[in-house]
Amino acid sequence: MTVLTLAIDGESLAVPDGTTLLQACRQRGVPLPTLCHLDGLQPVGACRLCLLELEGAARLVPACLTPVAEGMVVRSDTAQLRAFRRLTVELLFAEGNHVCAVCVANGACELQDAAVAVGLDHGRLAQQWPARAVDASHPRFGLDHNRCILCTRCVRACDQLEGAHVWDVANRGSHCQIIAGLDQPWGSVEACTSCGHCVDACPTGALFDKQETCTERQARPQRAAALRQARDHGRWHNQGVVP
Amino acid sequence: MARIRCCTASSCRAAGGQALLQALEQARRDQGLAPGALPIKAVGCLRLCARGPLVALDAAAHGGSQRLYGAVPPDRAPELVQLALEGHAAGDGSSLAAHGIDAEHPFFALQQPVVLEALGLVDPESLDDALAQGTYSQLQRCRADGQPAQLRACIRRSGLRGRGGAGYPTGLKWDTVALQPPGPRLVVCNADEGDPGAFMDRAVLEGDPHRLLEGLAIAAFAVGAQLGYIYLRAEYPLAIARLRLALQQLRQRGLLDGLDLQLRVGAGAYVCGEETALLASIAGGRGTPRQRPPYPAQQGLFGCPTLINNVETLAAVPAILRRGADWYAALGTGNSRGTKVFSLSGALPHTGLVEVPMGTSLRTVVETMGGASGVKAVQTGGPAGGCIPAALLDVPIAYETLADLGSMLGSGGMVVLPEGLPMPQLARYFMRFCASESCGKCVPCRAGTVQLEQLLGRFCEGQGTADDLQQLEQLCHMVQATSLCGLGQGAPNPVLGALRHFRHEFEQHRLEADGAGSAP
Amino acid sequence: MSPSSRPRLRLATVWLAGCSGCHMSLLDLDDWLFELARFADVVYSPIASDCKTFPDNVDVVLVEGAVANADNLALAKRLRRCSRVVVALGDCAISGNVTALRNLCLPPLQRVVPLQAVIRVDLFVPGCPPSAARIRAVLEPLLHGRWPQLAGPDLLRFG
Numbered sequence: 001m002t003v004l005t006l007a008i009d010g011e012s013l014a015v016p017d018g019t020t021l022l023q024a025c026r027q028r029g030v031p032l033p034t035l036c037h038l039d040g041l042q043p044v045g046a047c048r049l050c051l052l053e054l055e056g057a058a059r060l061v062p063a064c065l066t067p068v069a070e071g072m073v074v075r076s077d078t079a080q081l082r083a084f085r086r087l088t089v090e091l092l093f094a095e096g097n098h099v100c101a102v103c104v105a106n107g108a109c110e111l112q113d114a115a116v117a118v119g120l121d122h123g124r125l126a127q128q129w130p131a132r133a134v135d136a137s138h139p140r141f142g143l144d145h146n147r148c149i150l151c152t153r154c155v156r157a158c159d160q161l162e163g164a165h166v167w168d169v170a171n172r173g174s175h176c177q178i179i180a181g182l183d184q185p186w187g188s189v190e191a192c193t194s195c196g197h198c199v200d201a202c203p204t205g206a207l208f209d210k211q212e213t214c215t216e217r218q219a220r221p222q223r224a225a226a227l228r229q230a231r232d233h234g235r236w237h238n239q240g241v242v243p
Numbered sequence: 244m245a246r247i248r249c250c251t252a253s254s255c256r257a258a259g260g261q262a263l264l265q266a267l268e269q270a271r272r273d274q275g276l277a278p279g280a281l282p283i284k285a286v287g288c289l290r291l292c293a294r295g296p297l298v299a300l301d302a303a304a305h306g307g308s309q310r311l312y313g314a315v316p317p318d319r320a321p322e323l324v325q326l327a328l329e330g331h332a333a334g335d336g337s338s339l340a341a342h343g344i345d346a347e348h349p350f351f352a353l354q355q356p357v358v359l360e361a362l363g364l365v366d367p368e369s370l371d372d373a374l375a376q377g378t379y380s381q382l383q384r385c386r387a388d389g390q391p392a393q394l395r396a397c398i399r400r401s402g403l404r405g406r407g408g409a410g411y412p413t414g415l416k417w418d419t420v421a422l423q424p425p426g427p428r429l430v431v432c433n434a435d436e437g438d439p440g441a442f443m444d445r446a447v448l449e450g451d452p453h454r455l456l457e458g459l460a461i462a463a464f465a466v467g468a469q470l471g472y473i474y475l476r477a478e479y480p481l482a483i484a485r486l487r488l489a490l491q492q493l494r495q496r497g498l499l500d501g502l503d504l505q506l507r508v509g510a511g512a513y514v515c516g517e518e519t520a521l522l523a524s525i526a527g528g529r530g531t532p533r534q535r536p537p538y539p540a541q542q543g544l545f546g547c548p549t550l551i552n553n554v555e556t557l558a559a560v561p562a563i564l565r566r567g568a569d570w571y572a573a574l575g576t577g578n579s580r581g582t583k584v585f586s587l588s589g590a591l592p593h594t595g596l597v598e599v600p601m602g603t604s605l606r607t608v609v610e611t612m613g614g615a616s617g618v619k620a621v622q623t624g625g626p627a628g629g630c631i632p633a634a635l636l637d638v639p640i641a642y643e644t645l646a647d648l649g650s651m652l653g654s655g656g657m658v659v660l661p662e663g664l665p666m667p668q669l670a671r672y673f674m675r676f677c678a679s680e681s682c683g684k685c686v687p688c689r690a691g692t693v694q695l696e697q698l699l700g701r702f703c704e705g706q707g708t709a710d711d712l713q714q715l716e717q718l719c720h721m722v723q724a725t726s727l728c729g730l731g732q733g734a735p736n737p738v739l740g741a742l743r744h745f746r747h748e749f750e751q752h753r754l755e756a757d758g759a760g761s762a763p
Numbered sequence: 764m765s766p767s768s769r770p771r772l773r774l775a776t777v778w779l780a781g782c783s784g785c786h787m788s789l790l791d792l793d794d795w796l797f798e799l800a801r802f803a804d805v806v807y808s809p810i811a812s813d814c815k816t817f818p819d820n821v822d823v824v825l826v827e828g829a830v831a832n833a834d835n836l837a838l839a840k841r842l843r844r845c846s847r848v849v850v851a852l853g854d855c856a857i858s859g860n861v862t863a864l865r866n867l868c869l870p871p872l873q874r875v876v877p878l879q880a881v882i883r884v885d886l887f888v889p890g891c892p893p894s895a896a897r898i899r900a901v902l903e904p905l906l907h908g909r910w911p912q913l914a915g916p917d918l919l920r921f922g
Contacts, residue, residue, distance in 0.1 A: 045534045046684050048725045060724060065534045080724075087721045091690035093858070100922025101854060101861050101891035107922060116919045121887040122857045122879065124714065125694050129866045129874070150683065169529065169683070172512065174693050176683035215922075 006072040021063035021074060022050055030076050033085060033117040035092075035110060036151040037064045038201055040224030041160055047151060049088055049114065052076050060084075086118040094125040095174070097132065097146035098204075105205030105217040111149060128174075135180070137187030140210055141199050143178065147206040150176055153224075154198035154207055161227050164191045167198060178206075197223065244282070245327050246301040248363065251285040252449045253481050254442075258314065260296030266317035267298070270324045281327060287450015289363045290351065293594035294344055299363070300327045311344040350593045350612045355574065357582045358558045359598045362450045367485050370492040373453035379498060381564040382457050385464050386500065394465045395421060398560065401568035402580030407433055407516075407553030408624065408653045409729075410579075410642040416550060419540040420466040423548035430463045430471040431544065431551040433521060434486075437476065437513040438625030439676060441656030443584040444554035446596050448475065448482035451558070452489040456504065458557030461564070463502050466550050471502065474521050476509040483508055513626075513680035517728050518543075518551045520682065531682045532728035553654070555584055576602030579641035583655060589622075590661035591615035599640070606636035609659050619662045620744065624653025626673045626680075627733025629740020630660065649740045651733075666741040666748045667707075671699035677734035688731025691722040695738065702749050712749055716742065772906055773822045774799075775807040776852075777842055779835040780862045780875065781828025784892040785853035786810050789825070791895035802906040821846040823905050825898075826884075829855045829862040831875040843882035850901065851878045854891040854921055861891075886911065889921045 002017040008028055015024050020043075025032045036047040045062035054061045055073040060081075075081070092098075092111060100106045132145035155167040155178065166189050170179040181189035199207045200223040208217065226237050249255075249264045267283050289297040294313030300323070301309060315323055322339050356362070366372040373379070385394055399414025420428055432455065436444040447455055455473075463471050475483055486506055493499050507525050514520045515530040522544045524530040543549025559581065563571045572580045579601040585608060588594050592614040599608060605623075609615045620630040629650030631638060638644050642652050660669065678692035698715045701707045707715075719735035726732045742749060778786060786809070792799070805811045806818050817838065824846040830836050843849055854860035856878045863875040878884050888901050897918050904911045913919050 044684070045727060046686070048685055048687055048727070051725055062534060083717070084721050084725050087691075087718065088686050088725065091686050091694065094694065095686075095690040097864075097867065099860055099864060102864075103922070107920075109922075112920055112922060113916075115921060116916045119914055119919065121889055121913055121919060122851065122877075122884075124879075125718075126697055127859065127863075127866075128693065131867065149686075150689070171683070172514070173678060173681035173683045173689055176689065 004068050004070045006068050006070070006074065008074050009076055015068055017068075019068045021052060021061065021066045021068060021072075024068055025052075025063055025076060031117065032063055032076055033089075033114045034064065035114055035149060035203055036153065038153050038157070038203075038221060038224050040226070040228035041153060041156040041201070044152060044156070047088065047149075049085055051081065051084065053078055053081060082118070086120055089114050089118050089120050090123040090125050092149050093120075093123045094127050095130070096148065097129065099146075102214055103147060103205040104208045104212050104214060105147070105219070106215040108215075108217045108219040109205060110203035110219075110221075130174070132177075135186050136210075137185035138192070138194070139187065140194055141186070141196065142208050142210055143180075143186060144206050144208065145177055147204045148178055149204060149206075150178070151203060152178075153201040153203065154178060157197040157201035157224055161197045161224060162193060162195050164193055164195075166192045197227070200224065245303040245330060247281065247283045247323065247327050248286045248289070248299040248301065249283065250287065250289040250295065250297040250363065251367075252288045252446060253479075254292040255289070255295035255297055256481070258295040259317070262317045263296050263298065263315060263320065266320035267323060270320040273321065274324060276324075281324065284366055285368070286364060287362045287367050288359075288446040288596055290354070290597070291344060291593060291595045293592060297344075298323060302330045309346050311346050312339060312342045313344050315339065315342045349607075350595070350597070350614070353603070353607065353612050354598050355582050355600050356598050357562045357571075357574075358447065358454075358555055358584055359451075359596070360562060361454060362446060365451055365453075367450050367452055368488055370453065370489070370496060373451075377565070378453045378561065379457050381561045382460050382464070382498075385461055385564070391421065391465045391467065394461070394564075397564065397568045398465070399568075401563045401571040402575070402578070403556065403559055403563060403571065404579065404642065405553055406555035406559070406583065406654065408438075408627070408651065410652065413552065413556055416540055416552070417462065417465050419538075420468075420548045420550040423541060427470070427547050428466050428468040429544050429547050429549045430459060430466065430468045431522065431525070431539075431549055432459050432471070432473040432554060432557055433516060433518065433551055434473055434475040434479075434482070434554050435509055435513075435516040435521060436479075436554070436654065437516045437680075438654050438656045439673075440586065440588050440622070440658045441625060441654050442586045443596065443655045445479055445482055446584075446586075447554055447558050448479065449485055452482075452485050453493075454561060455554055455558045456486075456489055456493060458560040459504065459552075460499065460502055461560050462550055462552060462557060466548075468550065469502060471504045472507050472525055472544070473504065474507045474509060474515070474525060476515075477511055512682070513676075514682040514728070514730050517730060520728070521551070522549065529682075531684045532730075534727065555655070574600045576600075576639055576641050578643060579652075583640065583652070585655045585657045587613050587657050587659065589657075589659035590618070590664075591659045601641050602639045604637050604639055605631055608640065609636065609657065613659065615659045617662045618659055619664055620660045620666075622650075622658040622660060622669070622737070623656070624651035624733075624736070625656045626676050627651065627729060627736050628653045629736050630666070630669070630744060632744045635744075649736075649743045651736070665703065666745040667699055667702035670738045670741045671696060671703055673737040674699055674734060677730060681730060681734075682728075685725075685727040685731060687722045687725045688727070688734065691718055691726075692731070692734050694718060695722065695735065699738065702751075705751055707749060707751065715749075769802075769908065772803040773806045773818075773820060774803040775805070775817065775821045775824040775842070775846065776809070776811070777807070777817070777824060777826045777828075777838060778809055779826065779828035779839065779856070779878070780831035781853065781855045782861070783809075783827070785825075785827035785855075785890075788890075788892035788895050789852075789898055792899055793895070795895075795899055799902065799906070817841050817845055819845045823848045823850060823902075825850045825852040826856050826878055827852045829859045829875045829877055830881050831862060836881055839878060839881050848885045848905065849878075849882065850886040850888060851884045852888050852898070853893055854889060856884075857887050857889055858921075888913070889919055891922050 043064040050063040051060040180186040
């Protein structure tokens with residue numbers, strides 16, 4: 001196994017070949033906000049929060065999708081990056097109908113976390129107030145599109161962990177929405193096994209357990225990684241950490 | 244022998260070209276002439292779309308000049324037949340004189356047809372006519388020579404760069420695909436021409452499809468591909484029909500020699516002109532782009548190295564091989580060699596198609612050839628481009644020169660903007676397009692274009708504040724720098740271009756007594 | 764610093780279209796309110812003053828609630844004219860929050876808007892409501908002529 005060296009914010013570190021810049025940042029304790037990333041799922045580089053400045057590159061690079069190469073010099077905390085991250089979070093808050101006070105995920109929400117991480121105390125962009133629906137047709141869970149940030153973690157979780165592919169994205173642009181089956185009520189999609197991986201994967205209160213009400217969400221984002229580890233290495237989390 | 248050529252491409256069709264063609268055929272019958280006595284040939288684009296439907300009369304004598312007529316009503320078809328037979332131009336007293344088009348006008352005289360050399364001459368629905376024009380002779384020569392590396396070197400030497408807008412060196416891309424580890428390769432032709440105001444590729448697809456197919460087959464040979472796709476936008480039904488027919492003809496004649504070429508029709512998404520989204524669409528998925536690297540040349544369709552080139556790029560290949568790389572490289576300027584096809588539209592009399600050497604000035608194209616006057620600016624590069632103001636029109640057309648002015652060469656759409664057109668309005672038009680066409684995968688493009696469109700709306704209404712202007716610029720830079728693909732990265736360009744050259748139109752501040760912030 | 768060595772801070776609080784929860788959170792400061800009283804005069808407040816008209820020369824005004832009607836708008840504009848530092852207190856003032864849920868049923872021109880849509884705001888204190896500790900983290904520096912720095916989950920989180 002090859003070992004590569006790189007520099008993040010002026011500090012060198014060594015990582016095994018195949019490590020992504022995101023993993024390298026986490027290893028070094030560099031705080032890098034993410035939303036569409038979830039350990040255990042294939043990364044997509046959609047939220048653009050994890051972009052880094054890479055010396056010699058014409059464009060910013062998404063840490064979640066960029067493998068470390070020998071001698072890379074990256075910066076994670078420049079004024080430009082901070083400004084861009086803040087705008088990204090502002091765009092998300094303005095795009096949907098995010099009312100934290102009455103949300104199941106209040107206090108356990110990765111969008112709130114991202115706002116704190118970028119120092120957001122108010123949004124400067126025009127609130128869109130889109131007309132979005134709530135799908136409560138499933139017996140155990142619900143989907144509130146008002147809270148959805150289109151991270152597609154649910155789509156990937158259902159496809160990659162459960163293999164049911166209940167969720168996908170329909171339409172395009174600001175009309176994008178998560179759909180179940182062939183754009184059916186969730187409760188009528190026979191492929192759904194009610195495993196709840198999508199609810200565990202959702203960073204906000206969009207997908208929720210009907211037994212949880214305002215501020216009661218129990219977030220379990222580590223589920224996906226645990227399942228991935230279990231399948232790849234034949235170990236469950238009570239059987240010790242994979243070396 | 245005297246001959247009549249009728250344009251049957253989309254623009255002339257929309258102007259009544261089919262009715263005129265039928266009237267001409269009827270008039271010929273009425274005169275008791277056999278088709279062989281006066282061939283009436285349905286051809287592709289005759290260039291000056293503004294005056295369509297266009298008809299060209301070829302004199303019987305070799306070297307006789309072409310006479311061009313525009314918008315002749317079908318009931319005057321007998322006079323056209325008469326003129327064709329008599330071999331002279333309409334006299335001043337004749338009613339058809341008013342329809343005559345000066346074929347020596349700079350619009351025609353300054354063109355240098357390379358990609359378009361057979362357009363308007365060849366019958367797009369006849370493989371035999373294409374063969375008679377020399378199409379497929381280069382493909383046969385390449386196969387006979389059996390030297391793909393040399394072929395790629397020739398294209399490298401020609402300096403041909405991607406004509407879809409990115410301007411990537413074509414020969415280099417061909418090499419990159421060819422030199423990948425052994426395994427299947429694919430070729431793809433990007434015929435999803437989506438820029439508003441661009442119809443260069445459409446003209447080739449409708450009017451000279453075999454030229455494109457020859458270029459594609461040569462490219463396949465050059466990189467060792469046995470399978471190829473043409474991804475063609477659904478909004479070009481005539482091109483789809485012509486290409487389907489051309490492929491059928493090729494298969495029947497056995498000219499493809501083991502190469503499997505298939506047509507894939509798009510479904511109305513501009514974003515599917517982006518190469519990774521295009522490949523996703525061919526593979527049956529949602530047309531959303533993905534991060535690059537890896538580039539399609541390394542890992543493309545079905546995970547295989549994939550060569551993807553634009554229509555115009557591929558259509559240039561046969562002529563380059565026939566006339567030589569050095570001949571092509573001698574045309575043009577700097578790092579932009581050869582010729583470029585442009586579609587002219589907007590505030591000018593000569594709306595239509597031109598092909599000129601790179602390095603021709605923008606002023607020559609829009610004013611001398613296009614006949615434009617009272618120009619405020621010229622928009623190049625479509626929704627990812629910028630505007631070149633009238634004062635800077637002497638810029639030689641090339642990839643680098645237009646980029647230096649805050650615009651880009653793009654795919655070739657050139658829209659002439661008249662004096663009095665408010666630039667915030669133009670910027671909003673393109674932003675609205677991008678917001679509507681955004682695939683929605685990444686936050687900056689999906690949500691940012693919507694915000695930018697609304698901000699621009701405030702400027703259109705004269706309600707833009709200083710805070711709005713600051714927000715506009717900050718958001719533009721963010722969307723440009725952080726978007727996942729070229730659609731989002733390019734969406735702010737018309738705004739930034741308009742701010743660069745016409746900032747005063749945005750700086751009409753609405754004074755706020757209370758110092759209020761931006762809109763709710 | 765002794766209270767007599769600097770001029771007393773003229774402090775106001777206002778509620779627009781809010782639930783008064785942010786004001787209740789302010790009251791949760793409990794005995795720190797005595798400390799506040801050493802340095803500040805409450806010159807206008809629905810809970811601490813009988814003053815009917817928003818006065819001039821206010822140093823700091825805490826504004827709870829969104830702007831939902833003409834009265835809210837008029838008061839917002841007046842308090843901006845009369846105050847040095849305007850603080851948007853709580854999620855309703857910052858983004859509309861629960862008060863703005865009605866926007867989903869209203870045409871654009873009738874919608875509830877946050878405070879910054881109608882006046883310039885100098886400070887934003889997120890929360891629904893912001894905790895007493897968070898309010899103190901804003902007021903305390905202001906009392907002593909310093910600008911508050913809000914960072915981290917304890918001082919910034921919405922909701």
